[in-house]
Amino acid sequence: MLLERFPRVSLSHAPTPLEPLDRLRQAIGGPRLWIKRDDCTGLAQGGNKARKLEFLVADAIAKGSDLLITPGAVQSNHVRMTAAAAARFGMKCHAVLERRVTETDADYEENGNVLLDEVLGCTRSYVPGGSDVAAACAAAAEEFKAKGAKPYVIPGGGSNPIGALGYVACAMELMAQASQIGVNVSRLVHGTGSSGTQAGLVAGFAAMRSPISVYGVSVRHPRQKQEEMVFDLACRTADHLGHSGIVKREQVFADDGYVGPGYGQPTPGMVEALTLVARTEGILLDPVYSGKAMAGMIDAIRKGKFAADEDIVFLHTGGSTALFGYKHVFLKA
Ligand SMILES: *Cc1c(COP(=O)(O)O)cnc(C)c1O
Numbered sequence: 001m002l003l004e005r006f007p008r009v010s011l012s013h014a015p016t017p018l019e020p021l022d023r024l025r026q027a028i029g030g031p032r033l034w035i036k037r038d039d040c041t042g043l044a045q046g047g048n049k050a051r052k053l054e055f056l057v058a059d060a061i062a063k064g065s066d067l068l069i070t071p072g073a074v075q076s077n078h079v080r081m082t083a084a085a086a087a088r089f090g091m092k093c094h095a096v097l098e099r100r101v102t103e104t105d106a107d108y109e110e111n112g113n114v115l116l117d118e119v120l121g122c123t124r125s126y127v128p129g130g131s132d133v134a135a136a137c138a139a140a141a142e143e144f145k146a147k148g149a150k151p152y153v154i155p156g157g158g159s160n161p162i163g164a165l166g167y168v169a170c171a172m173e174l175m176a177q178a179s180q181i182g183v184n185v186s187r188l189v190h191g192t193g194s195s196g197t198q199a200g201l202v203a204g205f206a207a208m209r210s211p212i213s214v215y216g217v218s219v220r221h222p223r224q225k226q227e228e229m230v231f232d233l234a235c236r237t238a239d240h241l242g243h244s245g246i247v248k249r250e251q252v253f254a255d256d257g258y259v260g261p262g263y264g265q266p267t268p269g270m271v272e273a274l275t276l277v278a279r280t281e282g283i284l285l286d287p288v289y290s291g292k293a294m295a296g297m298i299d300a301i302r303k304g305k306f307a308a309d310e311d312i313v314f315l316h317t318g319g320s321t322a323l324f325g326y327k328h329v330f331l332k333a
Pocket of ligand 1 (some may be wrong): 159198
C-alpha cells in the first residue's frame with residue numbers, strides 16, 4: 001500500500017531470511033537474538049544496497065538513462081552492487097572512488113569489491129579522501145554527457161528519499177515475518193553510514209505505527225552528525241511517501257562508540273565480534289559495517305543496556321566481500 005505507486009525493478013531475493021542467533025546468544029548471554037539476512041539479497045554477493053537500487057534503477061530507467069554514476073570508498077559494497085544492477089539492466093556503470101581509508105595495502109586496492117567492480121565491467125576514477133564526491137560525480141556526468149551518454153547519478157550509498165524506500169520495504173517485510181512466527185521484536189540493530197538504511201527503516205516503522213526501535217551503530221560520523229543526517233533523510237523519505245511529519249527526532253538514535261580510528265579502519269572489537277559470529281554461527285560479517293555494528297550490539301548486551309526478555313534483530317547488511325581487502329587484519333604474518 002505504502003510503496004505500490006513507486007516505480008521499482010526486481011533486484012533482491014526478498015523476503016530475506018529471519019533466523020535465530022542461539023549460539024551467539026549462548027556465548028554472550030542476554031536477550032533473544034535474531035538476524036535478518038540482508039547479506040542474502042543476492043545481487044552479486046548481496047547486501048543492503050540491492051533494496052535501494054530497486055527504486056533507484058527504476059527511476060534511472062524512467063528517465064531514459066544508460067549509465068549509472070556513483071561514488072564510494074575504494075572497497076565500496078554499494079559500488080559493486082550498483083555495477084551489478086547496471087549490468088542487469090543493460091546500462092554502463094562508472095564509479096568515483098574516494099581514497100577515504102589510508103594505510104591500505106595491495107589487497108585493499110585490488111581485491112574484494114575492487115576485483116568484482118572490474119569483473120562487472122565498472123569503470124573507475126579515483127579522488128583523494130575528503131573530496132567533494134557529489135561534485136566529482138557531477139563533473140564525471142558532464143564528461144560522459146559530452147560523449148553522448150545519458151548518465152544518472154546515484155548519491156553515496158544510494159541514500160536519498162528514492163533509495164531509502166528500499167528500507168521502508170524492509171521494515172514492512174520484517175514486521176510481516178515477525179508476526180508470522182509470533183515474535184514481538186523490540187529493537188533492530190544495524191550499522192549506519194550514508195544513512196539511507198536507517199532513514200528508510202525509521203520512516204517505514206513510523207508509517208506502519210510499529211513500536212520497533214532502530215539502534216544505529218555509526219561506522220563513520222560522531223553521534224550528532226549521524227543522527228542529524230538520518231533524521232533529515234527520514235523526514236524527506238516520509239514526505240516522499242506522502243506521510244509528512246510522522247518521523248520524530250527521538251526515533252533516531254546512533255551510537256558512535258565503535259568507529260575506532262575512523263571509517264574502514266579496523267578495531268579490536270570488530271575483529272572479536274566478526275570472528276565470534278563466524279565461529280559460533282557460521283555467518284560472515286564485514287570489517288567496515290556489520291562487524292562494527294555487531295561489536296556495538298555485543299557491548300551493549302554485555303553492559304546490560306537491553307532487557308533480558310527483549311527480542312532483538314540484528315540486520316546483516318552484507319559486505320563480507322570486503323574481507324578479501326582486509327587480509328592483513330585477520331591473517332597476521
Ligand atoms: C552501505 C552499507 C551499510 C550502511 O548503510 P547506509 O544506508 O549507507 O547507512 C551497512 N553495511 C554494509 C555492508 C554496507 O555496504
